[in-house]
Amino acid sequence: MTKRGYAVRPLDEFGLIRSWTEGRQPREFLAQAGVTLGIGDDAAIVAGGSAAQEWLLAMDTMVEKVHFLNETMGESDVGYKALSANVSDIAAMGGIPKFALVSVSVPPSWDADRMKRLYDGLYECAERYGVAIIGGDTTSAPNQLVVAVTVIGTVEAGQAIRRSGAKPGQFVFLTGPTGLSAGGLHGLMNKAESLSLRLTQAHQRPSPSVRAGRILLEHGWGASLNDVSDGVASEAWEIAEASGVKLLLKETLLPLSGELASYAHDNGIQPLDFMLYGGEDYVLLGTADKRSEQEMRVRFRAEGIPLFVIGEVEAGEPEVVMETASGAYKPVLKQGYNHFPKG
Ligand SMILES: Nc1ncnc2c1ncn2[C@@H]1O[C@H](COP(=O)(O)OP(=O)(O)O)[C@@H](O)[C@H]1O
Ligand SMILES: Cc1ncc(C[n+]2csc(CCOP(=O)(O)OP(=O)(O)O)c2C)c(N)n1
Numbered sequence: 080m081t082k083r084g085y086a087v088r089p090l091d092e093f094g095l096i097r098s099w100t101e102g103r104q105p106r107e108f109l110a111q112a113g114v115t116l117g118i119g120d121d122a123a124i125v126a127g128g129s130a131a132q133e134w135l136l137a138m139d140t141m142v143e144k145v146h147f148l149n150e151t152m153g154e155s156d157v158g159y160k161a162l163s164a165n166v167s168d169i170a171a172m173g174g175i176p177k178f179a180l181v182s183v184s185v186p187p188s189w190d191a192d193r194m195k196r197l198y199d200g201l202y203e204c205a206e207r208y209g210v211a212i213i214g215g216d217t218t219s220a221p222n223q224l225v226v227a228v229t230v231i232g233t234v235e236a237g238q239a240i241r242r243s244g245a246k247p248g249q250f251v252f253l254t255g256p257t258g259l260s261a262g263g264l265h266g267l268m269n270k271a272e273s274l275s276l277r278l279t280q281a282h283q284r285p286s287p288s289v290r291a292g293r294i295l296l297e298h299g300w301g302a303s304l305n306d307v308s309d310g311v312a313s314e315a316w317e318i319a320e321a322s323g324v325k326l327l328l329k330e331t332l333l334p335l336s337g338e339l340a341s342y343a344h345d346n347g348i349q350p351l352d353f354m355l356y357g358g359e360d361y362v363l364l365g366t367a368d369k370r371s372e373q374e375m376r377v378r379f380r381a382e383g384i385p386l387f388v389i390g391e392v393e394a395g396e397p398e399v400v401m402e403t404a405s406g407a408y409k410p411v412l413k414q415g416y417n418h419f420p421k422g
């Protein structure tokens with residue numbers, strides 16, 4: 080049996096979701112209900128508030144033994160990361176996170192003190208991103224802790240940045256280096272001695288790129304955007320498929336952090352695997368017009384936010400290809416974290 084995790088057929092997860100939902104509700108019903116964009120992007124877009132604003136809604140869940148173990152995350156880290164993964168999906172639309180609802184299913188092993196620490200982390204993240212915790216739900220659970228968060232954000236009407244806007248001639252960018260979280264996870268699982276704080280922090284306390292998303296939206300620079308939860312390869316494939324384009328990534332342009340490089344070197348690991356297929360980075364991957372590139376670079380630098388140009392968009396069948404350091408081309412596998420590798 081294929082193990083749950085880094086499978087070569089990640090779209091099985093999306094195939095499943097599609098098989099549960101596709102064709103159930105007519106387009107007209109959704110339009111009538113005020114749904115601008117339903118299932119398929121980082122967040123849904125629905126009418127509301129005022130004519131000038133739309134709501135963004137998304138939810139992400141963390142499950143003990145799937146998303147964390149006692150060895151990889153403290154209780155407060157679990158709370159912090161559960162909310163930040165959600166905030167990241169609002170960032171990936173160019174929106175502003177506002178409210179969250181939090182559901183916890185608590186097994187006997189999570190006593191009152193542990194749960195209190197989980198909420199310490201949750202509220203720490205809420206404060207950092209200005210999110211109001213407005214409700215939720217609580218149940219018991221037989222074995223593993225489950226935290227499910229619904230996040231609600233706002234965005235200027237008609238302006239949300241979707242996965243489907245990539246066009247030939249644009250460049251591909253990342254708002255931070257990737258692979259650090261996977262490096263942190265690897266080090267924590269293997270009780271590595273040389274594990275840097277930057278790698279553990281990247282895994283336990285990711286920093287979603289809300290500011291970067293806002294800059295991209297406010298200047299009209301972001302043509303397509305995704306947050307990196309399942310890995311750069313998987314997210315790039317999602318943009319390629321949603322936009323009907325080919326993404327050409329350049330190996331020499333992929334940002335490799337010094338900490339990941341030295342950890343990988345010391346432990347005989349290929350950093351590129353972590354950078355492309357690791358996931359849980361919560362940086363943004365997107366595309367933008369070449370004529371904006373200089374202005375974007377200047378603005379991001381002024382804000383102290385990294386911006387890495389890593390490739391370009393070409394016309395063609397949806398696919399992701401990498402130009403290696405030697406000038407050869409190799410396919411970037413549609414591979415990443417998949418919860419249901421066997422469907
Ligand atoms: N059980 C479900 N029922 C309906 N829609 C779902 C379900 N699970 C996920 N989705 C939707 O499918 C899309 C992809 O989900 P996901 O891969 O979790 O996105 P992300 O990686 O951005 O968090 C999203 O639009 C999400 O809202
Ligand atoms: C113990 C452990 N094993 C493996 C992982 C790696 N991992 C678990 S879920 C995941 C992908 C992101 O989670 P998902 O629920 O798919 O979030 P979404 O894509 O919906 O944002 C990764 C890389 C981990 N964090 N902890």
Ligand SMILES: [Mg+2]
Pocket residue numbers: 120121167168171305306307308
């Ligand atoms: Mg996402």
Ligand SMILES: [Mg+2]
Pocket residue numbers: 138139140
């Ligand atoms: Mg999700």
Ligand SMILES: [Mg+2]
Pocket residue numbers: 308309416
């Ligand atoms: Mg996922």
